[in-house]
Every structure is written in C-alpha cells, then in structure tokens.
Amino acid sequence: MPDLRKDPIVGRWVIVAKSRAKRPHDFEFTFRRRRSGFCPFCPGQEDKTPGEILAYRNPGTQPNREGWRVRVVPNKFPALEIEGDLNKRGEGIYDMMRGVGAHEVIIETPKHLWSISQLSEPEIQEVLCVYRDRLVDLKKDPRLVYGMIFKNVGPAAGATLEHTHSQLIVTPIVPINVWEEMTGSLEFYHYRGRCVYCDMIYQEVATEKRIVLDTPGFVAFCPFASRFPFETWILPKSHASHYEHIQKNAVEELSGVLKQTIAKIESALDQPAYNYIIHTAPFDTQELAYYHWHIEIMPSITRPAGFEWGTGFYINPVPPEEAAAFLREVELDTQETELLPSKQTG
Amino acid sequence: MPDLRKDPIVGRWVIVAKSRAKRPHDFEFTFRRRRSGFCPFCPGQEDKTPGEILAYRNPGTQPNREGWRVRVVPNKFPALEIEGDLNKRGEGIYDMMRGVGAHEVIIETPKHLWSISQLSEPEIQEVLCVYRDRLVDLKKDPRLVYGMIFKNVGPAAGATLEHTHSQLIVTPIVPINVWEEMTGSLEFYHYRGRCVYCDMIYQEVATEKRIVLDTPGFVAFCPFASRFPFETWILPKSHASHYEHIQKNAVEELSGVLKQTIAKIESALDQPAYNYIIHTAPFDTQELAYYHWHIEIMPSITRPAGFEWGTGFYINPVPPEEAAAFLREVELDTQETELLPSKQTG
Numbered sequence: 001m002p003d004l005r006k007d008p009i010v011g012r013w014v015i016v017a018k019s020r021a022k023r024p025h026d027f028e029f030t031f032r033r034r035r036s037g038f039c040p041f042c043p044g045q046e047d048k049t050p051g052e053i054l055a056y057r058n059p060g061t062q063p064n065r066e067g068w069r070v071r072v073v074p075n076k077f078p079a080l081e082i083e084g085d086l087n088k089r090g091e092g093i094y095d096m097m098r099g100v101g102a103h104e105v106i107i108e109t110p111k112h113l114w115s116i117s118q119l120s121e122p123e124i125q126e127v128l129c130v131y132r133d134r135l136v137d138l139k140k141d142p143r144l145v146y147g148m149i150f151k152n153v154g155p156a157a158g159a160t161l162e163h164t165h166s167q168l169i170v171t172p173i174v175p176i177n178v179w180e181e182m183t184g185s186l187e188f189y190h191y192r193g194r195c196v197y198c199d200m201i202y203q204e205v206a207t208e209k210r211i212v213l214d215t216p217g218f219v220a221f222c223p224f225a226s227r228f229p230f231e232t233w234i235l236p237k238s239h240a241s242h243y244e245h246i247q248k249n250a251v252e253e254l255s256g257v258l259k260q261t262i263a264k265i266e267s268a269l270d271q272p273a274y275n276y277i278i279h280t281a282p283f284d285t286q287e288l289a290y291y292h293w294h295i296e297i298m299p300s301i302t303r304p305a306g307f308e309w310g311t312g313f314y315i316n317p318v319p320p321e322e323a324a325a326f327l328r329e330v331e332l333d334t335q336e337t338e339l340l341p342s343k344q345t346g
Numbered sequence: 347m348p349d350l351r352k353d354p355i356v357g358r359w360v361i362v363a364k365s366r367a368k369r370p371h372d373f374e375f376t377f378r379r380r381r382s383g384f385c386p387f388c389p390g391q392e393d394k395t396p397g398e399i400l401a402y403r404n405p406g407t408q409p410n411r412e413g414w415r416v417r418v419v420p421n422k423f424p425a426l427e428i429e430g431d432l433n434k435r436g437e438g439i440y441d442m443m444r445g446v447g448a449h450e451v452i453i454e455t456p457k458h459l460w461s462i463s464q465l466s467e468p469e470i471q472e473v474l475c476v477y478r479d480r481l482v483d484l485k486k487d488p489r490l491v492y493g494m495i496f497k498n499v500g501p502a503a504g505a506t507l508e509h510t511h512s513q514l515i516v517t518p519i520v521p522i523n524v525w526e527e528m529t530g531s532l533e534f535y536h537y538r539g540r541c542v543y544c545d546m547i548y549q550e551v552a553t554e555k556r557i558v559l560d561t562p563g564f565v566a567f568c569p570f571a572s573r574f575p576f577e578t579w580i581l582p583k584s585h586a587s588h589y590e591h592i593q594k595n596a597v598e599e600l601s602g603v604l605k606q607t608i609a610k611i612e613s614a615l616d617q618p619a620y621n622y623i624i625h626t627a628p629f630d631t632q633e634l635a636y637y638h639w640h641i642e643i644m645p646s647i648t649r650p651a652g653f654e655w656g657t658g659f660y661i662n663p664v665p666p667e668e669a670a671a672f673l674r675e676v677e678l679d680t681q682e683t684e685l686l687p688s689k690q691t692g
Contacts, residue, residue: 175657
C-alpha cells in the first residue's frame, strides 16, 4: 500500500510508493517503455489486464471477452489502492495517510489507434459518458473526495502504451492545484460576484484573438497566461462546476469540439506528445457558483526545467494569440481524419 | 520585450516571449541542442557571449579576455530584459506588465567540466560567492523583488550547454511557488511560533533515516514528502532567511556539502540529469523569523505526466528513506572525483 505524505510547508501531497527495488538502477525498470508489438489493450487480450470495472459492450458478449466498445480496468501498476481505511496519522511534524484511492485505465476503443481524434464523434461520446459514469460511481465512496480524469499521449507526455486510453485517479484529498483553483475562483467570486471562468469566456469570445473554436455550447481558446506553447482550454459556455453532471446534448457537442481541437493541435504540431486533464469540482461539493469545469490540453513540445520547477513561473516562447491564430487556420478534412491509419497496428 | 502575464484564477505569472517564428515548426529552433564541439563558455571564446557583468579574474587580466576563474554574462537568449519600466496594465480581467528583469549565466570554471562536483572546494566557494554578489547587486534595483539561482544539468533537465554553469533570473514579482512557501511557513510560525524548516531539521537529525550528510553547520536530507526520486535538500542549521547574507565560514562548509551531495547523487544514479535551485527570501524583506533559505536538488529520472501537471500531486516511486540510505552508503574517493576527466573536452 502506498503512502500519501503531506509537505509541511506548502501542503502539497505526494504519493510515495513502497519500492521493492534493491539498488538504484532497479528503479529504472518502472519507467521502461514497452517496445514490443504486443498490445494488452487490443481485443483478444482481455486476460492481460485486471478484470473490467465497466464496459460498454455489444449485445450478447461476456465480460472480459471481446465485444466491448469502451472498457475500464484497474491500472496494473496502481498509484493508489482501493482497499482499506485511510489510517490518518502524524510522524512528528509530518502528516500522512495510507494511499487509498482508485487508479483506473479507460481503453477508448478496441481499435489500435493512437489518438482519440481518430475516433468518430459517436465513439468519443461513449468515452465522455464513461468518464461521467466512473465519477458518479466513485463519488459514492465517502473516503474519496476528488476524481481526476487525464490522458497522456506519447512518451514525452508520460504515456507507456500507444493504444489510445485515458486514466482516472481518485484521491482521498483535494490536490493542491485544484485547491488553488477553487480558492482563487472563490476569492474572485467574493470580490466581483461572478465566476472568473464565465468572465474569461465572455472576454475571449468578445476579443476573438485567442479563440480556437466557438460553438453554441462550448469554446476552445489558448489562455491569456498559457504556461505551454499551444496550451488550449475547452469550457462549456453555460456555467457548471461538475463534469459528471453533463447532459447528453452537451456530450454530443463536446465530442465534436474535443475531436476537432485535438486534430488541429496534432496537425499544427505534427502529432506532438500531449496531456489533457478534466478539471472539475470535488466530490463533496454541491453545484458551485464560483467554479467552472473545463478541459486543459497541454502539448509537450517544451520541457520545464529548474526555473519552472522552483518558481511555478513558466517561460512560454509562443504567445497564445499566435498559437490560436495557427490553430484557427488549420483546415481539417474530417473524413480523412477519421480514416487515418494508426502508426502501428497491434 | 517579453510580457509578464498573470493567470486570473490562481495568480501564477507566465513569461510570454514575443516570438519571431512564422510557422509552428519554427518554434522548434528555440529548443534545439547544440551538438557541435564548439563551446562558447571555454577560455578564448569570451567574445562569443555578451560582455561580462562580473568576473573573478587573475591579476593583470582584462575584462572579456582569458584569465577569469568565474564569469557572469547576460543570457544570450534572455527570458527577461533589464531595460525600461514595468508598465503594469490590465486587459479586461487580465493583468500584465513588461518582462523587465535579469537573466544571467554564471560560468563556474574556465575548464570544460560537466559537473560542479568536479571542481575543488575552493573553486566551488568562488561560485557560491558569485551567487551572493549578484543577488546583493541586483536587489538594489527597486523594480526587482526576487532572485532565483538555479542550475540545469543534462538535456533532460533543460540544459542546452554541457560546460558547467548556473543561471540567475531576477523578476519584478514573487513567483507563485515561493509565495506559497512564504505563506505556508508564515502560517506555521503563527500557529507554533517556530520556523517549519528548523523543525524539519530538528526532526530529521533526530530520526536520521532521511539524512544524506550531517555537518556542524549544514544538513542534507531527502524530504519526507519528496516529489521526485532522490530529491535532496541542503539547509543551514542556523536559521537564516536570505542566502545573500551567508558568511565566509558558511560558504567554506557549504562548498564541501554541495560537492559531496552532488557527487553522491551522480554516483548512485550514474550521472543523471538534475536541477538545483536556491530558495531564498524576496529582496524587499528584512531577515524573516519564519523563512529559511535552502537548496533543493531534483534529479530528472522520472518525467512528470498529465496527472502531476493537473494536480500538483506527485507520484514518487522511491521512498525518501530508501533514497537517503543509498546516498549515505555511496563512498566517495574525493581525490578521484576531483580528477575525473570531462566527458568531452572543449
């Protein structure tokens, strides 16, 4: 069972795994990439993953067999484990608890594709519904307070497998960056009586210069203070704090916005490594007037160095106005995008 | 002139450079590594860098010629520029100012060595004195409030040149991570009347299990909530908030502690890429009872992925107790370390 440990100065929590390594070079094994042609996420390999937690399946098919369209399994090397109590305790001035939580993998398609943008909109809708279903299910557990859905694409963004997938980590504490978003947006709300994200949407749509996509219900833009080149956020225009309360109509619209935004970034930057993360309110809150769920997409074309780590002060060599202009200009051939072959077939 | 832009939600500042790139693939040029044998930091190449700001020189030598022992020059590709006023302004809900500040390179030795641990202790003392001298000089400028000294070693840690060097970025605002350290340690001080770092030192020295080195005036340990495998902090045992107030005796002792700590990490992990950062109090403060300057050393053997970016919640596969035990056991042949040849001669 991993530990959760709290930094006594800034309150940042760290998951510390119990290592079985005996010498420093053993630690490298954890990070080695799988290079073989074998893919544990392809159909017919269902017994190579832990048993499924949820799957959207074709009629008449059996769990942990072929016939699924989206499949959720526990991470084989989980950062957190679901069993047991938290055992919160101190060690002198330090605070810690057991690493209770969930770490799941969402296999987005049985096809060995390497990007979610290669899925059709109806297929992406099912992925977005799985995200919602898992959050709704896990928030019933009173030990858990936060669910983070994220996606790593490419080794430079931390991915170890090519077959397109997302991950879900559910934690017993609110992560520090989310906490800062919550307190920052609450402070703005107290001062101005409005949601800071709603204000951003209003200003971005009005000025247009950082807009990537603008649909009736969603907007994608490169934020004013982008940390990374081509960083892009997707927000629902109607105020909503919890992703898991998303409605079917919004899922349908979001699937197209997500597909096009990712496809534009992939086209502009020639298939970069990237991460996306769904930022949503903690489990133990009702609908919040001051917080607004959104998706942050961060291409990994620069690598943060010592200065960024030490200061939280990023250097971004590409102004978001230029990035957005490039992304707006990218022409997508939707038909072609859907039919792109994968780089490697499993 | 770059912009400084503030994220309206969490208050994080970003340096946004004005790009001259015309197409997305042009941006890559910024990050391309120099691979040729030519080294602009070697003696005889003084005209390949901007003119020196400070150098410790042998008697009778001329500025911007050979004969220096440590040399400070402006960064050729600065993130911030020293000329002009801040021009603080708003753009709707967003805050910004001009990117005024300093970005300097400290060339630690004329020898083409790739690690500060290859320098002798007297040579490292001169580097530590240069750090101090530059902070003392730059804090006279009322536009500037924070000086961050850091070091990137290896491409995976953001270094573009091999010849051992450090950097200094001086900013007109306090970076968010430093602000969080300041407010977190102030809160601890209000509650318990003590410096949280002094408490950490007391507990680490008493329990010993995370100690790497323990000398009369300094302690090096792997912190309880280490974000990265083999993360190691060096702290002065006597409370002090500002690095630039360091005394000569302490410089002498710190040079040995820094050299040995880096050499142990290099030996244990086989010359990893790493960063170190000196965390010190802002320029516009007097000696602070609640803050404690220190050096954080972060080997780059894992790469943070989407989860870490989104949450500030790190996953560390190596418990700090194990890392510290490995580092304590590393035997250094001091003589040999000093005489190690560089990987490549300039």
